[in-house]
Amino acid sequence: MPSGGEAPAAITSPASSYLPGFLSTLNDAAKAKVLSVQEYATLAWNALRFIFARPFYGGDVVQQMDAIGVQSLGIVLLTGFFTGMVLALQSSVQLQTFGATPYIGRLITGSMIRELGPVLAGLMVAGRVGSGIAAQIGSMKVTEQIDALNTLGTDPIKKLVTPRVLAALIMLPLLTVINDFVGILGGNVIASLYVGVPSGLYWRTVWEQIASGGFSMRYIPNDFIMGLLKPFVFGGIISVTACYYGLSTTGGTEGVGTSTTRTVVASSVAILVVDYFLTQFLLFLFTP
Amino acid sequence: MADEPRDQTIAPGGTRNRPDAALDGEPRRRIEDDERVPARRAADATRGALGTTRERRVRQAIRDELSSHAPSDRPLAEEEGPASGAVIELERVHLGFDRPILEDVSFLAQEGETIVVVGESGTGKSTTLKLILRLLVPDSGRVYIDGQDITQLSFNEALRVRQKMGMVFQGAALFDSMSVYENVAYPLREHTALSEEEIEERVREKLDFVDLDPDQVMDKLPSELSGGMKKRVGIARGMANNPEIMLYDEPTSGLDPLTTGTITRLIMKLQRELSVTSVVVSHDIRSAFRMASYIALLSERRITFFGTPEEMTGTDDPYIRTFLGGF
Numbered sequence: 001m002p003s004g005g006e007a008p009a010a011i012t013s014p015a016s017s018y019l020p021g022f023l024s025t026l027n028d029a030a031k032a033k034v035l036s037v038q039e040y041a042t043l044a045w046n047a048l049r050f051i052f053a054r055p056f057y058g059g060d061v062v063q064q065m066d067a068i069g070v071q072s073l074g075i076v077l078l079t080g081f082f083t084g085m086v087l088a089l090q091s092s093v094q095l096q097t098f099g100a101t102p103y104i105g106r107l108i109t110g111s112m113i114r115e116l117g118p119v120l121a122g123l124m125v126a127g128r129v130g131s132g133i134a135a136q137i138g139s140m141k142v143t144e145q146i147d148a149l150n151t152l153g154t155d156p157i158k159k160l161v162t163p164r165v166l167a168a169l170i171m172l173p174l175l176t177v178i179n180d181f182v183g184i185l186g187g188n189v190i191a192s193l194y195v196g197v198p199s200g201l202y203w204r205t206v207w208e209q210i211a212s213g214g215f216s217m218r219y220i221p222n223d224f225i226m227g228l229l230k231p232f233v234f235g236g237i238i239s240v241t242a243c244y245y246g247l248s249t250t251g252g253t254e255g256v257g258t259s260t261t262r263t264v265v266a267s268s269v270a271i272l273v274v275d276y277f278l279t280q281f282l283l284f285l286f287t288p
Numbered sequence: 289m290a291d292e293p294r295d296q297t298i299a300p301g302g303t304r305n306r307p308d309a310a311l312d313g314e315p316r317r318r319i320e321d322d323e324r325v326p327a328r329r330a331a332d333a334t335r336g337a338l339g340t341t342r343e344r345r346v347r348q349a350i351r352d353e354l355s356s357h358a359p360s361d362r363p364l365a366e367e368e369g370p371a372s373g374a375v376i377e378l379e380r381v382h383l384g385f386d387r388p389i390l391e392d393v394s395f396l397a398q399e400g401e402t403i404v405v406v407g408e409s410g411t412g413k414s415t416t417l418k419l420i421l422r423l424l425v426p427d428s429g430r431v432y433i434d435g436q437d438i439t440q441l442s443f444n445e446a447l448r449v450r451q452k453m454g455m456v457f458q459g460a461a462l463f464d465s466m467s468v469y470e471n472v473a474y475p476l477r478e479h480t481a482l483s484e485e486e487i488e489e490r491v492r493e494k495l496d497f498v499d500l501d502p503d504q505v506m507d508k509l510p511s512e513l514s515g516g517m518k519k520r521v522g523i524a525r526g527m528a529n530n531p532e533i534m535l536y537d538e539p540t541s542g543l544d545p546l547t548t549g550t551i552t553r554l555i556m557k558l559q560r561e562l563s564v565t566s567v568v569v570s571h572d573i574r575s576a577f578r579m580a581s582y583i584a585l586l587s588e589r590r591i592t593f594f595g596t597p598e599e600m601t602g603t604d605d606p607y608i609r610t611f612l613g614g615f
Contacts, residue, residue, distance in 0.1 A: 148461040151421055152475045152525075153447045
């Protein structure tokens, strides 16, 4: 009986032989999907809980923070800047019809900090880092290096997965902050060059937008909380998904390619879907 | 090389080194058909995803229900446990994934012996090694290391048992992001509290043992090494912690005849000088005959021959004669 292609372990269920062929295929496929979800969740839980377990591979965490954070800086700067510029350009047309061009700063800030910054940084990093992690761990799996780690008495979750997850959880909010800032800066460039909004006015409206969201604990703008919680979650999604597909790679080099593709697709889709639900939740929390 | 004579009944279609009741009249404990071992699949690469003991028990309960067998009773009194003196013992092991891979496999390795497991490709030879390492758990049957049943252990306890063993993988499985020095030092860093100088001394000693020049290879990355050198570094890493058991997965495959001879001599040197117990999985009959105390032939999911190399050449069994070919 065929089982779902993505499950690391096949379930063969002799009891389902009483079902007609098509239904038993469906049965196995459904069970395999549920098993994948279960194993993904267990991997995520273990990866997080081993942050506090011994041995803790601090050196690996720092190394991964460099690979995930520092080396993604370039694309984040570039994409953030151009996104801000395009946003300014497109919105200026609409704003002009209402004579509301001075509000361009508020529009760009609101969009970048709440939505575009986290989501775009997440998607960029998912593509770059997610594929890298999946490829690396997948190659290790097919060349038996994961088995070698087990043989040498190291838990591969503690050694490989937890450092990557922790590094992503730390680095993605930082990258998002940078993304937001260069986006707003790009908007500033277009605003002053094409829209005729002077920089002083622009940056004042940026601050007004941030303040208008309200403050928690007196000093922390709600927009910041919303805008940094999202990348925190996205970082977790990207790293756990990449590690999950990497660890369940089978089938040699072709399998590594498949894992890499699946990681990028799955984490990108997950980011967009979770973004919706997170936004709902955060708006519920922070709107009076 | 055995210390005591063994009962060897060599017959086509069913030979084990522990003849069962039908052949010599001695009573043996039979493992019941529906006796289950918990945690079927400890494929430890995603072990973290497969969860703790409680989760495994829940899953086992679901499997029991799905297969509509009675829930397993705990095995009753251990009237007969592992054979004494055996370093490695597999007792009536069954294992299968989508299809059965091993059925009713038993064998024994005493201290200092080298057992070579031969058989056609895909018959489950590497799976046997993974069972000994407890990277896989049998569906039924037991695996004993030094008299301890490892099939029931938790993940962390199993990690500790593995420190007694060194494994050399088929492609050497060196960590390709680390240099040769870091690879060989890895088990030392993980499990010992040796200082850097002591680690370096041990790494050099092991690289010397495998006939590599430490100064030349220590800083190289695995991608810069030839196949034979990778295998030798793999052996050095496997023995870094001075284990009492060494496991080799096709150590000589893909190597030229000269290097094959070198690796074979190395395995025999390990056996002679350090009296490690070795289990070697190999296709190479010539080197198997050189280094084996006993040869186990795995075919049709069972061990159909277990005996010394001389007995194997002397047998009349047609399958074995074909297998040996023109040797």
